[in-house]
Amino acid sequence: MGDSGLxxxxxxxxxxxxxxxAGHLAASxxxxxxxxxxxxxxxxxxxVPAAPFPVKTLVGNIADPRQATELAALRADLxxxxxxxxxxxxxxxxxxxxxxxxxxxxxxxxxxREEYETSGRSYVPRLxxxxxxxxxxxxxxxxxxxxxxxxxxxxxxxxxAMTELxxxxxxxxxxxxxxxxxxxxxxxxxxxxxxxxxSFFSSIxxxxxxxxxxxxxxxxxxxxxxxxxRSATGFxxxxxQLDTALLGAxxxxxxxxxxxxxxEQIEALRQVAGANAVALIRREPDAAVMKxxxxxxxxxxxxxxxxxxxxxxxxxxxxxRIYIADDQPRR
Numbered sequence: 001m002g003d004s005g006l007x008x009x010x011x012x013x014x015x016x017x018x019x020x021x022a023g024h025l026a027a028s029x030x031x032x033x034x035x036x037x038x039x040x041x042x043x044x045x046x047x048v049p050a051a052p053f054p055v056k057t058l059v060g061n062i063a064d065p066r067q068a069t070e071l072a073a074l075r076a077d078l079x080x081x082x083x084x085x086x087x088x089x090x091x092x093x094x095x096x097x098x099x100x101x102x103x104x105x106x107x108x109x110x111x112x113r114e115e116y117e118t119s120g121r122s123y124v125p126r127l128x129x130x131x132x133x134x135x136x137x138x139x140x141x142x143x144x145x146x147x148x149x150x151x152x153x154x155x156x157x158x159x160x161a162m163t164e165l166x167x168x169x170x171x172x173x174x175x176x177x178x179x180x181x182x183x184x185x186x187x188x189x190x191x192x193x194x195x196x197x198x199s200f201f202s203s204i205x206x207x208x209x210x211x212x213x214x215x216x217x218x219x220x221x222x223x224x225x226x227x228x229x230r231s232a233t234g235f236x237x238x239x240x241q242l243d244t245a246l247l248g249a250x251x252x253x254x255x256x257x258x259x260x261x262x263x264e265q266i267e268a269l270r271q272v273a274g275a276n277a278v279a280l281i282r283r284e285p286d287a288a289v290m291k292x293x294x295x296x297x298x299x300x301x302x303x304x305x306x307x308x309x310x311x312x313x314x315x316x317x318x319x320x321r322i323y324i325a326d327d328q329p330r331r
Contacts, residue, residue, distance in 0.1 A: 005036035005053070009074060011062060011108070012082030013040025016189055017130065019047060020233045021080060026051035032241045041071060042083065062104035065111075072111030075119075078240055079112075079127045081105065086196035087134060090156040091292060101159035105129075109166055113175040124177055127167065128239045131180040131252060133225055135161040136297045143301040146254060153295040164252045171244075171251055179239050179247065181305075184227040184257035184312070187319060190327035197292040201226065204262070205269055205320055208277035209328060217286035220263035223298040227257040228322045231312040238310055246308060256312040258319060259299035268316040272324070 008025065012018045022040055026049035029035050034053075040046035041058040048055045060067040062083045083104065084090075090097030115123050134157035135150040152158045160182075167178035188209075189202040200217055201224060207214035227235075235255050244251065260268075270278045302310075313319050 005034035006030065006032075006077045007037045007039070007074070008035060008078045008080070009039045009041065009071065009076035010080045010082065011041045011071065012080075012084070012130075013057070014042035014044050014046035015082060016191065016229065017186065017232050017236075018042065018080075018082050019049075020229050021082075021236050022046070022055070023049045024233050024237065026055065030237065030241060039074060039076065061100075062108065063099040065107040068104070068107035068111040069114075071108065072115045075115060075123055076125055079125050080236055080240070081108065081127060081129045084130070084156075084159075086194055086199075087132075087154060087156040087292065088197040088199075088289075090159065091154055091197070094155060097155050097159060101156065102162050105163045105166065109170050109176070113170065116175045121174075124174065126240060126244075127176045127178040128236055129163060129167055129178065129180045130236070131160045131164050131182045132157065133182050133184060133254070133297050133300075135164065135182060135252075137295055140297050143259075143299045144254065144297050145301045146304045150252075154292060168249070168251050172249065177244055178251055179242065179244055180252040181235050181239050181310075182252060182254045183232060183235070184225040184255055184300075186229055186232050187226045188323035188327070189229065190323070197289050198224075198296075200289070201262075201265070204281050205265065206323065208269060208280040209273055209320075209324065211280070213280050213282055215284045216262065216281050217284060217289040218262065218293055219285075219290075220266070221261055222293060223259060223261045224293070225257045225259050225297060225300055226316065226319060227255065227312045228319045230322050230326060231255075231257075234312075235310055238308075242308060253305045253308070253310070254300050254302040255305055256302045256310055257300065258313050258316050260316045265316055268320055271317055272320045 038055045137151045137153035164180045171178040185198045193199045204214045
């Protein structure tokens, strides 16, 4: 950390989670010390929050090795690596998924290692990586605990798992101080549906709450693991300030969340917004989405993360109310 405070870099700073995180840092900073500068990098220009410190934007593609070199040369004290293409797109475009979700991180880690060497081995940034529960593949136990094998069954999951291993090894060698947080599906996401296979989990809540029809491509019995955007921000901030010595050699953590079926999601919507909102959900089965989702985990026992102080919502109704409070457009 410099004399004036932390220099923070968010890679993927224009995305939903990146913008939530930037807004939080601008408003509240970090309890571990003052922020001197915030840099938002993405493939498009990021919106800049009002902040009591300088906020800069950079535009570029993490899959370009030259970008990795430029980002590492910033010598940020804290790096949040959020950049990725989403699960459905990574499955449809194999080469693009590996270029961005895996090779891009490899270039970044190699560039950070070079900065470590040229600094006389004094530059060792904290790197917080958003991994995913997609690193797990079936068959699943009723609840996945911290000892369950990571064996992904999608390209996206494989890319996230590979990055976790890289971060473990670069941290073991002392080049970075890394931590990977396996996010639940973030719900309810504001904005419009995206190409993520999980997008419908948000759509079936967000669209009816805003008076629009939503498509449900899977059965009511599908069970999944969720947390709100507010929790995702909390996970990242907590990971940034965590004593990583407590992690030992295992630097990937399953984040807490809420396990519920689609039917339970819909019932929570009914409790919050009434039957008219539920009536806007139209069932339209999609075999491709179902094939991806059936290989995703359903429930967790994230004892390590809970013991380390990570927290999430207690139920899905709470997740809906957080969307209404934080993100629902005002009429």
